[in-house]
Amino acid sequence: MKKILTLAAFLVMLxxxxxxxxxxxxxxxGLAMDITLPKGFDPETEKCHMVILMHGIxxxxxxxxxxxxxxxxxxxxxxxxxxxxxxxxxxxxxMQHMTIGKEIEDALxxxxxxxxxxxxxxxxxxGHSQGGVVASMTAGILCRRGEKPxxxxxIAPGSVVQDACRNGKFFSAEFNPADPPEYVKCFGIMKxxxxxxxxxxxxxxxxxxxxYTGPVRLIHGSNDSIVPLxxxxxxxxxxxxxxxxxxxxxxxxxxxxxKKEIVxxxxxxxNGLWKNLxxxxxxPSQQCCGSGQPR
Numbered sequence: 332m333k334k335i336l337t338l339a340a341f342l343v344m345l346x347x348x349x350x351x352x353x354x355x356x357x358x359x360x361g362l363a364m365d366i367t368l369p370k371g372f373d374p375e376t377e378k379c380h381m382v383i384l385m386h387g388i389x390x391x392x393x394x395x396x397x398x399x400x401x402x403x404x405x406x407x408x409x410x411x412x413x414x415x416x417x418x419x420x421x422x423x424x425x426m427q428h429m430t431i432g433k434e435i436e437d438a439l440x441x442x443x444x445x446x447x448x449x450x451x452x453x454x455x456x457x458g459h460s461q462g463g464v465v466a467s468m469t470a471g472i473l474c475r476r477g478e479k480p481x482x483x484x485x486i487a488p489g490s491v492v493q494d495a496c497r498n499g500k501f502f503s504a505e506f507n508p509a510d511p512p513e514y515v516k517c518f519g520i521m522k523x524x525x526x527x528x529x530x531x532x533x534x535x536x537x538x539x540x541x542x543y544t545g546p547v548r549l550i551h552g553s554n555d556s557i558v559p560l561x562x563x564x565x566x567x568x569x570x571x572x573x574x575x576x577x578x579x580x581x582x583x584x585x586x587x588x589x590k591k592e593i594v595x596x597x598x599x600x601x602n603g604l605w606k607n608l609x610x611x612x613x614x615p616s617q618q619c620c621g622s623g624q625p626r
Contacts, residue, residue: 358436360423362440364392367404374450379409379450380408380452381410381411383442385416387459388489388492389518391420399590399594404598407601409605416433426522426524427524430531453481454480455482456483456484457483457601464488464536471540481605483546484548486593486597487550491558493532499511513525545573547570547573548596548600549563550579551563554581554588556584579596
């Protein structure tokens with residue numbers, strides 16, 4: 332218990348170290364966020380591409396691998412938004428009232444915010460773990476609305492949460508899936524609400540994801556003990572030829588091993604997608620200059 336509390340205190344301290352925060356609102360209130368821009372980029376006169384980065388359950392936009400992704404994307408001239416979902420760490424709301432549906436609303440709010448930024452051209456989505464589920468479903472919903480993300484990266488997408496909610500065992504918590512309590516505790520401190528459990532059971536995860544018609548890269552660690560490889564393989568079945576699955580040998584779920592390789596695979600996808608377009612163009616013409624490097 333002492334170790335758990337120490338870790339919780341460390342995470343709280345870590346998530347307060349934000350250089351810049353902006354407020355976008357989701358169902359639970361304000362969403363703390365950070366925008367990372369390429370070095371030397373002038374948002375007053377130039378345009379660039381952007382990726383919206385989505386963390387996993389109980390995590391944060393300030394926890395591995397999200398900050399590393401933001402830094403490395405900036406190195407190749409791509410901006411990013413990382414944020415905490417409602418009820419997580421820096422954002423308003425309570426963990427107990429979090430659901431995947433509400434996180435999709437958070438992601439859609441971030442999409443709308445990113446679109447409103449005058450210096451942003453195309454936008455991509457990236458999600459890790461449960462954030463991968465949210466990113467995949469958000470992309471499908473956006474396509475349904477006629478707004479298509481340029482590309483999607485899913486790192487160990489945690490669709491296994493649906494099986495967990497249906498089977499009545501979520502990490503350390505056990506419950507009656509037909510009639511769960513008001514909340515259950517995971518790891519002794521994280522509250523998972525009844526609404527989350529029941530709503531997750533009914534989600535059309537893959538059906539919604541299938542509506543996205545753009546390119547997708549899936550990345551999964553070979554030693555992931557939390558989300559089985561079969562989750563990524565199912566996404567490949569859903570997306571077909573427009574997707575690819577890369578298995579990171581010896582990679583684990585929390586990306587504490589093979590972090591550099593996994594981050595590089597994600598960044599290379601977007602850099603390749605926007606090759607010769609990732610540099611900064613003057614705002615009036617909205618044309619990219621073609622070098623692929625930040626000025």
